[in-house]
Amino acid sequence: MMLGKTLGATLVALISLSSIVSTVTIQKPGLTQSQLSKTRAKQIKAAYRTSYQAYLKYATGHDALLPLSDGFADPFGGWGASVVDSLSTSFLMGHRDLYDQGVEYSKRIDFTKTSSSSISLFETNIRYLAGLISAYELGGKKEQKLIDQAKVVGDHLITGWLGTNPLPCNTLKWNNLATPDSCDSSGIAEAGTLILEMDRLSKYTGDQKYLQLATKSMKAIAQSKGVFPGLFPQVYDPTTGQPKDDYVTWGGGSDSFFEYLIKYAYLTGDDKSIWVNTWVDSVASSIQHLVEHPEQTQASQLTYLTDYSASNGGNLPRWSHLGCFAGGNWILGAKMIGNDAFDAYGQALTGACANTYTSSPSGIGPESFVFIGQGNNTNGITINDAAFYRQHGFDFEVTQYILRPEVMESVFYAYRTTGDTKWQDIAWAAWTSIYRNCLVKQNGALAALADVNSTSPTKLDDSESFLYAETFKYLYLIFADPSKVDLDRYVLNTEAHPFEIDQPGKGGYAAKKVDVRPVGEKAGKKENGVKKPSETKDVPMPMFSGLPGLNLPLGGGGNTLGNVLGWTKRDGLKKHRRGKTH
Ligand SMILES: *[C@@H]1O[C@H](CO)[C@@H](O)[C@H](O)[C@H]1NC(C)=O
Ligand SMILES: *[C@@H]1O[C@H](CO)[C@@H](O)[C@H](O)[C@H]1NC(C)=O
Numbered sequence: 275m276m277l278g279k280t281l282g283a284t285l286v287a288l289i290s291l292s293s294i295v296s297t298v299t300i301q302k303p304g305l306t307q308s309q310l311s312k313t314r315a316k317q318i319k320a321a322y323r324t325s326y327q328a329y330l331k332y333a334t335g336h337d338a339l340l341p342l343s344d345g346f347a348d349p350f351g352g353w354g355a356s357v358v359d360s361l362s363t364s365f366l367m368g369h370r371d372l373y374d375q376g377v378e379y380s381k382r383i384d385f386t387k388t389s390s391s392s393i394s395l396f397e398t399n400i401r402y403l404a405g406l407i408s409a410y411e412l413g414g415k416k417e418q419k420l421i422d423q424a425k426v427v428g429d430h431l432i433t434g435w436l437g438t439n440p441l442p443c444n445t446l447k448w449n450n451l452a453t454p455d456s457c458d459s460s461g462i463a464e465a466g467t468l469i470l471e472m473d474r475l476s477k478y479t480g481d482q483k484y485l486q487l488a489t490k491s492m493k494a495i496a497q498s499k500g501v502f503p504g505l506f507p508q509v510y511d512p513t514t515g516q517p518k519d520d521y522v523t524w525g526g527g528s529d530s531f532f533e534y535l536i537k538y539a540y541l542t543g544d545d546k547s548i549w550v551n552t553w554v555d556s557v558a559s560s561i562q563h564l565v566e567h568p569e570q571t572q573a574s575q576l577t578y579l580t581d582y583s584a585s586n587g588g589n590l591p592r593w594s595h596l597g598c599f600a601g602g603n604w605i606l607g608a609k610m611i612g613n614d615a616f617d618a619y620g621q622a623l624t625g626a627c628a629n630t631y632t633s634s635p636s637g638i639g640p641e642s643f644v645f646i647g648q649g650n651n652t653n654g655i656t657i658n659d660a661a662f663y664r665q666h667g668f669d670f671e672v673t674q675y676i677l678r679p680e681v682m683e684s685v686f687y688a689y690r691t692t693g694d695t696k697w698q699d700i701a702w703a704a705w706t707s708i709y710r711n712c713l714v715k716q717n718g719a720l721a722a723l724a725d726v727n728s729t730s731p732t733k734l735d736d737s738e739s740f741l742y743a744e745t746f747k748y749l750y751l752i753f754a755d756p757s758k759v760d761l762d763r764y765v766l767n768t769e770a771h772p773f774e775i776d777q778p779g780k781g782g783y784a785a786k787k788v789d790v791r792p793v794g795e796k797a798g799k800k801e802n803g804v805k806k807p808s809e810t811k812d813v814p815m816p817m818f819s820g821l822p823g824l825n826l827p828l829g830g831g832g833n834t835l836g837n838v839l840g841w842t843k844r845d846g847l848k849k850h851r852r853g854k855t856h
Pocket of ligand 1: 569570649650
């Protein structure tokens with residue numbers, strides 16, 4: 275009796291203890307796959323297979339299929355980026371034959387040389403290094419050769435850190451390791467999107483040098499003086515680790531630096547280092563300084579992220595497809611630290627990005643969009659279609675769609691954390707629009723689009739490897755059994771390759787408390803920048819690149835949207851670099 279009572283009391287104590295520890299989960303507990311989802315997942319899985327087989331037929335071993343001409347392109351070293359990038363998706367979808375063939379192919383790639391004159395550290399890291407390591411983990415960690423290959427790639431990538439420089443140069447002379455190129459600037463996305471992959475490479479090779487270098491550059495940025503706490507500008511001096519400009523954005527060129535702050539903490543379970551709190555600062559400062567609601571529109575409830583540059587007049591009311599990953603990232607971090615306000619912002623940002631899809635004549639959102647910011651601020655940006663703007667709260671700016679994933683990426687986080695099927699409905703509408711507009715009938719491939727502001731967009735001869743790595747994966751996972759890439763066990767790199775986290779079930783992450791205004795409420799009066807550009811051509815652009823039809827080398831100089839539109843180049847960017855290009 276006594277014993278029973280004590281045992282009972284102990285059990286009660288144990289249960290309540292474990293319920294404290296386990297109250298923090300990322301995914302909504304008990305989420306299951308509906309019959310409807312099963313059917314939808316199956317359709318996406320089949321379309322992936324057909325589309326990937328078109329790549330195999332016409333472009334096998336090359337980086338990307340040119341879907342209209344049945345040709346190929348080699349912007350990423352020519353090692354077969356689409357093969358390596360597709361491995362984790364093929365595995366997760368249960369296309370075991372495609373995965374096995376891809377692994378065999380990947381084991382035989384000669385990563386010691388390339389016919390490309392320069393290689394992007396960033397792109398090679400997120401596509402190849404992550405693709406190889408993630409395939410190794412998913413396949414049960416049996417194929418040691420995948421790690422050997424990853425090591426060859428990693429040993430080339432670390433030549434980007436010249437001398438004792440804190441930050442690497444992004445452009446690598448792959449074939450000539452002994453004489454690396456120097457550079458006068460590095461972007462924070464390039465220098466700060468390495469730590470997940472390098473950590474895993476160090477873990478599986480037992481050699482700490484990869485992680486040490488990636489940590490050095492990430493820390494240099496995180497410890498530099500931001501424009502606002504946690505909000506670092508885009509361009510850095512690689513020798514000093516100090517900023518060279520004042521342009522703040524969650525879009526291309528900066529994006530995945532912010533993304534990796536919280537994801538690296540999640541990968542390792544480390545909430546003692548600076549990562550979590552630097553990310554908390556980034557989000558809190560973004561809420562204070564970047565979040566705005568569009569003015570002079572019926573859709574003024576939408577929640578947007580602006581860019582910011584004091585030397586260019588302050589807030590720039592423009593957001594991008596690339597920058598739309600932020601909603602999902604804020605949701606993930608919010609769940610980790612149990613911050614409901616951040617979570618609400620993440621959901622709201624995701625909703626605003628989804629609105630660019632649901633409002634668009636093609637059903638697909640654009641590369642970038644603009645709006646009228648707080649206090650009727652346009653900062654040199656023009657709203658062309660006033661009627662559309664009044665109804666939908668944004669106007670198209672760059673109207674291409676190059677099969678990017680970020681809006682569906684955020685919808686994936688919104689769905690997995692809430693279980694609200696409205697997100698699945700949004701994703702299904704997006705998928706049917708993508709399939710209807712992008713499908714190339716004669717070969718089953720999907721092609722980029724020239725203009726999503728149209729009910730029958732013209733296709734472009736472009737289809738990058740992130741279609742297989744990311745876009746198909748996120749769409750599939752929104753409908754798949756939620757135990758696939760369970761967010762309580764995996765973290766996805768910026769190319770959507772899943773890595774196993776070190777401390778599943780860790781529970782709540784320690785983070786400092788911050789006060790932010792509730793979502794939907796306007797910020798106080800904005801501080802103005804020092805200069806108001808009067809002409810559109812002076813408006814600085816975040817870095818979009820990889821857009822087809824530019825006739826500029828991928829990953830090379832000047833491949834920015836600003837150049838395409840004939841706008842002035844950003845200060846301090848002599849040799850232009852790209853951040854997240856997808
Ligand atoms: C913004 O413009 C609208 C419409 O022209 C006007 O009613 C409103 O007063 C303006 N707001 C500010 C802060 O200037
Ligand atoms: C979008 O399409 C409409 C209808 O064709 C057109 O009036 C408008 O100018 C377009 N917007 C942009 C930014 O291209």
